[in-house]
Amino acid sequence: MSGEQKGALMYRLAEKLFPICRSITGDGVRESLSIIQEYIPLEIHEVPSGTAVFDWTVPPEWNIRDAWVKGPDGKKIIDFKANNLHILQYSTPIHQILELEDLKKHLFTLPDQPDLIPYRTSYYQQNWGFCLAYRELQRLPEGQYEVYIDASLEEGHLTYGELYLPGESTNEVLLSAHICHPALANDNLSGISVLTFLAQWLLGQKNRYSYRFLFIPGTIGSITWLALNEPKVQNIQHGLVASLLGDAGGFTYKRSRRGDAEIDKVAEYVLKHSGQPYQVFDFFPYGYDERQFCSPGFNLPVGNLTRSSFGTYPEYHTSGDNLQFIQDKYLAESLDIYQQIITILEHNVYCQNLNPKCEPQLGKRGLYDAIGGDSDQKKLQMAMLWVLNFSDGTMSLLDIAERAKLPFNLILKTSKLLIKYELLV
Amino acid sequence: MSGEQKGALMYRLAEKLFPICRSITGDGVRESLSIIQEYIPLEIHEVPSGTAVFDWTVPPEWNIRDAWVKGPDGKKIIDFKANNLHILQYSTPIHQILELEDLKKHLFTLPDQPDLIPYRTSYYQQNWGFCLAYRELQRLPEGQYEVYIDASLEEGHLTYGELYLPGESTNEVLLSAHICHPALANDNLSGISVLTFLAQWLLGQKNRYSYRFLFIPGTIGSITWLALNEPKVQNIQHGLVASLLGDAGGFTYKRSRRGDAEIDKVAEYVLKHSGQPYQVFDFFPYGYDERQFCSPGFNLPVGNLTRSSFGTYPEYHTSGDNLQFIQDKYLAESLDIYQQIITILEHNVYCQNLNPKCEPQLGKRGLYDAIGGDSDQKKLQMAMLWVLNFSDGTMSLLDIAERAKLPFNLILKTSKLLIKYELLV
Amino acid sequence: MSGEQKGALMYRLAEKLFPICRSITGDGVRESLSIIQEYIPLEIHEVPSGTAVFDWTVPPEWNIRDAWVKGPDGKKIIDFKANNLHILQYSTPIHQILELEDLKKHLFTLPDQPDLIPYRTSYYQQNWGFCLAYRELQRLPEGQYEVYIDASLEEGHLTYGELYLPGESTNEVLLSAHICHPALANDNLSGISVLTFLAQWLLGQKNRYSYRFLFIPGTIGSITWLALNEPKVQNIQHGLVASLLGDAGGFTYKRSRRGDAEIDKVAEYVLKHSGQPYQVFDFFPYGYDERQFCSPGFNLPVGNLTRSSFGTYPEYHTSGDNLQFIQDKYLAESLDIYQQIITILEHNVYCQNLNPKCEPQLGKRGLYDAIGGDSDQKKLQMAMLWVLNFSDGTMSLLDIAERAKLPFNLILKTSKLLIKYELLV
Incomplete structure (x- = not known):
């Protein structure tokens, strides 16, 4: 399949998921995961509300069916069905008449970006509210408003998807995307799409490592998984948190907290040789679920690879992060970079x-x-000498490639040749 | 008290000490220490001449009452009472008539700085001599000169002052200034004044560390203290040698021999954020008493923090280093920097x-x-995440502040908040 | 002896060796070594063909007496006696009439350097051939050619020269040059000449280290020596492979595989202070016999010090690398640099x-x-303070010189003075 065709399929998945109102729990998550199951054999886990997970507790399950605000003239001026960003996530049910002044305490806008609807949540403090464009807010006349939220917030479950692909080794690579954002395309759907197609690709080949894909709600999802799966953590040798992978920006790699983990070296190597603009940052303790994977008690070798960086583009967490904001070709490029990283991890052995x-x-x-x-030194012969001299068990093939300033693929091919001739193990 | 008022008091102390003829032993030292005792409860130690201190011996005590040279016309042409730099320190008594030619062997001048009197010593080789401006030397007519030195060099004591302030911990911070120079303002009195007022400030507060202030003659004083107090050395966690703190120059920090001691990081951090010009040098084995504290057998974490660097300004060790060379505001600024360093040391814990x-x-x-x-990340929330993520026992609060590029005070305040909420110890 | 006189003698040795047809075995090697024996008491070793040396086998011995090609007109158009580069090394004997077309399969030229004869070998694959200038090749008319090679390739010996100079310590310095190239002046004879005169110089003095000089065929020679002398390897503390030391280029130092061995520091120190242009490279696994000494199973602290770098000048491995390509003064300069390095190694102790x-x-x-x-600090006094403060057993005199930014010779002189005064051991 060409990159173009692949990109179109990846975009199509995002399109299917876009209208669903996801949150950290609820039927929107279930529906999204079941769509992903059309692509890969995801296992669905349900964790009951109230389950203690380290310092946290799995929250009640939230489901929303409808929500609107009618103006003094009885017309709907905010309608959840038009854009699911309009609802403050985890809003409690309400049906009430309010004066504009009282209503305004529950309205969220972006005065600096007056045409965009913000994305807002109130998971852990009961509240209700609506998000709307600042320009709409300004147009609201004085008068009485009817507010209606048909939602439930009650004991239920936190739902997440997991796919474990056993490889030759029980050592595993963790790949994680958050699935808790409603109509946000780059900040959610792009990561989901890249990991779904990455899993498809890995399903089609024999792998040295085992792979674990997590499609989880942000923060509470990774905390829940870590709390309930602590014994498995020791198998995680490398990991990436995937998000923001469909926009036009260059790549951004945020190192693991360790800073010199193999995944850090491999990700930087791939980006350096990608011909794409990119930037690399040291770990910082905010962002996505790497916050949890890299908390000091785990300190896992997990980085975060995005295109534009977390919180840095104006459409971030607004209705501007929609299906127009992401493109086929960027999704396909991102998948390609993830595949390249996996390919090097798979082959980066210590000989x-x-x-x-x-x-x-x-x-x-x-x-x-x-x-x-003859003084004209041949590349392959040179590569053989590099691999032989530096394969003392302390340097990986990637380390040798970097030291020799030769392409990883040449070093890899050379190592295979030398292994075939019983000169290397 | 304002910095201005503080500076005036600091300058006043220097003024009181300036006329006294100090040396490495003798009544000038005693008189100086008793003036300092008007400010802080200094304990005075007397160590007998002849005491063996490592490779050295405490020298005889030197006291001088009067000294002059009369010219062929019977007029005093050099008078110790006019400027105590005129006498070669440790000159033996003499009363004799000499030809100019013979006298000249005992006269010290600075031909390159013809208007300044040099400061010269002969502690360990018996001699007598006078120091004078080169221009005065050139004016001396041929003829007979009467030389008179009313001094004594005999068994006595080496005198030094010590102030120990117990804190919560027996771990201590060493602060040392030399007190052996006669009429030199920057190279002696500025350091004495800064440490005196630093001690006053510490006396007024409860401290985590214990503090030890030494007011000692250079070289032989630190050697004597180290030799007689070896068991106490193990308590020294940090230290600074104070001198050259009243001139208009930027700050100079000379690292401890270790180079990466906590005092080195803290001093550099404070200077970096001081808005003042500054320079930092690696340890070199000449200068002040850090030579002894950082000798390889002790290798203490002791740096040297001055304004202008040792030996680099033209007035150094001459009559140009007088009360006009130092200023209130520079003394106050220096005290402030020392206080900032101490404040960080006091609070720089490993959580x-x-x-x-x-x-x-x-x-x-x-x-x-x-x-x-909301993508607008709040500073305090960020600081909490940094402190939580990096408080694994290997990084101090200052290390975290540097890593997070956040102010130490914010990190400190954050750590206190987290401790209050029982999230941190 | 002046550098000029020394250079003339060094050049004279190269001149004597130039006409001899050396290879990795054979009488040319023996004759060359016996000429070197006129200068230094070299011990000659003979290792039988067929001896197993690690993964290799000592090859048959090759000797050549005559070789030529006669054209269709019966005139010699290639004559080994005119230039011994004309013969493909290890050519098997032949006497045959061939068409030009068949002959051409056995002719080697350099189309890009049409006036130069290439140097070619076929040690391990039986073949015969001639090397000639491309311009000559182009002039050959169609017709029948008579080819004659009077050579033998049979069981014999691999011959190498060794000189061991015992010093105070059994710890030794290894100095190695290859002796397997025929009429190539820089790439062979310059290294031989420098090591011969270096050995003469060391013979004339008492040394702390023992010295081992090897005059060996490239690759197979070092492999043979290492295989047959494995127990001696542990004594090798430092080493240099010598070659390319007579041309006009600046110096090139290639670090040992360790990269921070004492020889690496010393060689770089000498070059940095030589006033000569120079470059330094990290180890790479091709070049001369450092390939073997630095193979991972030995990883010896052996560097490679040349003038122009291996394979980088147009005359490399051609008839252009002749006696005109090297000069007295460059040979003498190279010897001087080697002597400086040895001198520092001899004196670079840990006090x-x-x-x-x-x-x-x-x-x-x-x-x-x-x-x-007096603030004018004297150099020797400074040096004493540096040596005393940093002589804690972890820093060599060279380390101290680098740290103090003082000349090694001053630090050395100072250490001797301090040893004399029983302040240092």
Whole structure:
């Protein structure tokens, strides 16, 4: 499949998910996960409200059916069905008549971006509210408003999806995306789409590592997974948190808290050689679920790879982050970068030279030019010498590639050749 | 008290000490220390001449009452009473008539700075001599000169002052100034004044660390203290040698021999954020008493914080380093920098996050905004995340402040808040 | 002897060796070594063909007496006796009439450098051939050619020269040059000449280290020596591979695989202070015999010090690398640099301050100015303070010189003075 075709499929998944009102719990999450299940065999987990997860408690489940505000003239002036960003997430049910002044305490806008609806939540403090464009707010006449929210907030479950792909080794790579945002395309759907198609790709091949995909609500989802799966954490050798992968911006890699983990080296290597603009940051303790994976008690080698950086583009957490904001080709490019990283992780082994004392005689194995003296050094022969000299068990193939300033693929091909000739293990 | 008032008091102390002829022993030291005792409860130690202190011996005590040279016309042409720099320190008594040629062997001048009297000493080799301006030397006519030095060099004591302020911990901070220079204002009195007022300030507050102030003769004083107090050395966690703190120059920090001691990080942090020009040097084995504190057998975490650097200004060790060379405001500024350093040392603890697995739920404690989704990150919330994530026992609050690029005071305030909420110890 | 006279002698040795047809085995090597024996008492080793040396086998011995090609007109158009580069090294004997087309399969030229004869070998794959200028090749008319090679390739020996100079310690310095190239002046004879005269110089003095000189065929020679002398390897503390030392280029130092070995620091120090242009590279696994000495199973602290770098000048491995390409003065300069490096290695000890607690009293030993207070710090006194403060057993004299930014010779002289005064061991 061409990158273009792949991009179109990835975009199509985002389109299907966009209208659903997701939150950190509820039927919107279930519906979204069941759509993803059309692509990959996701396992769905339900964790009861009230479950203690470290310092937190799984919250009540929230479901919303309808919500609107009618103006003094009886016409709907805010309608959840038009855009699910209009509702303050976790709003409690209400049906009441209010004066404009009282209503305004429950309205959220962006005066600096007067045409955009903000995305707002109140998960852990009971409240109700509506989000709307500042320009709409300004137009509201004095008078009485009818407010209606048909929602429920009650004991239920936190729902998340998990896909575990066993590989040759129980050592695993963790790939995580948040699924708790409603109609936000880049900040949610792009990550979901990239990980869904990445999982499809891995399903089609034999892997050295095992892979664990998590489609979870942000923060409470990763905390819940970590709390309920602590014994599995020790298997996580590498990880990436995926989000913001459909916009036109260059790539942004945020290192794991360790800063020098293999995933950090590999991600930077791939970006450096991608020909794309990119930036790299040291770990900072806010952003996405890497906050939890990299908390000091876990300190996992998990980075965060996005295009535009968290919170830095004007459409971030507004109705501007819609399906027009993301594009096929950017999704496909992002998937390609994730695949490249996985490919290097899969092959980045630590070899051992079986003839560590002096060079082995490559010529008698047909691995070296018969006629000596020519000063034009051949790339493959050079690569053999690099791999042999530095494969002492302390340097990975990527480390050797970086030291030799040779492409990883050449070093990899060379190592395979040397393994075939029993010069390397 | 304003910085201006404080500066005036600091300058006044220097003024009182300036006329006294100090040396490495003798009544000039005693008189100086008794003036300092008017400000802080200094304990006076007397160590007998002849006491062995490592490779050295406490020298005989030197006292001088009068000294002059009369010219061929019987008039005093050099008079110790006019400026106590005129006498070569540790000159032996003499009363003799000499030809100019013979006298000249005992005269010290600065041909390159013809109007200044140099400061010269001969502690460990018996000699006598006078220091004078080169221009005066040139004016001396041939003829016979009467030389008179009324001094004594005999068994006595080395005198030094010590102030120990017990804190919550027996771990201590060492603060040392030399008190052996006669009429030199910056190179002696400025350091004495800063440490005197620093001690006053510490006396007025409860401290975590214990503090030890030493007012000692240079070199032999620190060697004597170290030799006689070796068991106490292990308590020294941080230290600064104070001198050259009243001139108009920017600050100069010379690192401890270790180079990465906490005092080195704190001093550099304070200077970096002081808005003042400053320079930082690695340790070098000449200068002031840090030479002894940082000798390889002790290797204490002791730096040297001055304004102009040792030996680099033209007035250094001459009559140009007088009361006009130092100013109230520079003394007050220097005291302020020392206080800032002490304040950070006092509060720069290594905390431990009590919920290291995932973030604690700040919201349920009222520590986090109720309405989520807003991308405008608040400074205090950010600081909480930084402190929580990096308080794993290996990073001090200052380390976290530097990593987070946030002010130390914000990090400190945050740590106190988190401790109050039992999230940190 | 002046550098000029020394350079002339060094050049003279190269001149004597130039006409001899050396290879990795054979009488050319023996004849060359016996000429070197006129200068230094080299021991000659003979290792039988067929001896297993790690992954390699000592090859048959090759000797050549005559070789030529006669054109259709019966005239010699290629004559080994005119230039021994004409023969493909390790050519098997032949006497045959061939068409030009068949002959061409055995002719080697350099189309990009049409006037130069290339240097080519076929040690490990039986073949025969001639090397000639591309312009000559183009002139060859169609017709029948008579080819004659009077050579033998049979069981014999690999020959190398070794000189071991015992010093005070069994710790040794390895110095190695390859001797397997025929008429190539810079890439062979310059290294031989520098090491020969370096050995002469060391023979004339008492040394702390033992020295081992190897005059060996490239690759197979170092592999053979390492395989047969493995127990001696542990004594090698430092080493240099010598070659390309007679051309006009600046110096090139290639670090040992360790990268921070003492030899690396010393070589860089000498080059930095040489006033000569130079470059330094990290280890890479091709070049000369450092490939073997630095193979991961040995990882010896052996660098490679040349003038122009391996393979980078147009005359490399061609008839352009002849006696006109090297000069007396460059040979003498190279020897001087090697001698400087050896001199520092000989004296670069780790001292221990015998009075580590505070400074010793230098004045009472006459090591410090009697008159104090003068701010003009004397270099020797400074050097004493540096050596005393940093001689804690972890820093060599060179480390101290670098830290103090003082000349090594001053630090060395100072350490000797302090040792004499029993302040240092």
